[in-house]
Amino acid sequence: MSTSNSSSGQDKPEIPSGFTWFRMLAAKYTGNITEEQDEIFRNVAVARKEARQCKTCESYRDFNLKWSPIINFMKENIEKLGGNVNTRNIECVNCTETVAGGFNPEQGIMLCQNWVQSKKHVEDTIAHELIHLYDELKFNVDWFDLKHHACSEIRASNLSGECRMMNQIVRYRQFKFVRAHQECVRRRAILSVIANPNCKDKEEAGRVVDQVWDSCFNDTRPFDEIYP
Incomplete structure (x- = not known):
């Protein structure tokens, strides 16, 4: 079973947009920033990066759930065994291990948004984890x-x-x-x-x-x- 550790997503700073973020960037790169403001800037920068990675990962996931032949074939065979595959049980998360994804019988499939590289990489990863799900249902x-x-x-x-x-x-x-x-x-x-x-x-x-x-x-x- 593939496994991965993921960040909980709790206590993330609110992500500013537009002019507020521009002002933070200007203060950062002109050196006109306090130590406390610098920490806030770094936390927000990480949160913005994770948000971009999550959006990209979810778009790759959704594309493959709709169009990938192997994933749709696995979905059909999993449904025959009483299982279900959808966006609610394939989640994009931030992983601490260098892996593309993981499967947990209770939590479903995780895609590591900070390590997946392309639509094709996400397709291979989902297919891998769906075979684990198939085995879980068919072979206990x-x-x-x-x-x-x-x-x-x-x-x-x-x-x-x-x-x-x-x-x-x-x-x-x-x-x-x-x-x-x-x-x-x-x-x-x-x-x-x-x-x-x-x-x-x-x-x-x-x-x-x-x-x-x-x-x-x-x-x-x-x-x-x-x-x-």
Whole structure:
């Protein structure tokens, strides 16, 4: 299960606009600002940046929920299992970890607005997390069981498209071509399992991934084959 820590969104300063923000900028860059005003300026600057990131993330999310073939295919199959996918359970948040998103059975899907890079990156991230949701509904996954966790991570990285060749070159700077897809899936599954509180270390994560690899890598449900 992908996880992420996010800011709570509480105690954020009110974001000024127009002339008020212009005056704050002028005071900041002319040096005519007190220490207290400087702290307020920095807090407001962060809040404005987060607001821009949230707006962009939500626009990417909404676009993909409407137009992405893989996301709409997953939505249909999740609905067949009694689930529901909409903007209320896919939330853009500010994350403290360097990850694109996460899934929590109780909270839904989180998109890390400060790390997602493009509409395509958001599409891959939502697809990955929707496979976790599908597994949760169909297989009643115990996310603290390392084998269950590893299996869903293998499936999510394998089927979401995030390990396709072009992504590996552009996003991950990986230029290996022989068995590159399999190595990407295994690498990402191990990184996720390491974060499980029941996992002792990287070596244990690797062993667990290897133990379930064959059955989980070859399980392409609900797809007939790996998404290109």
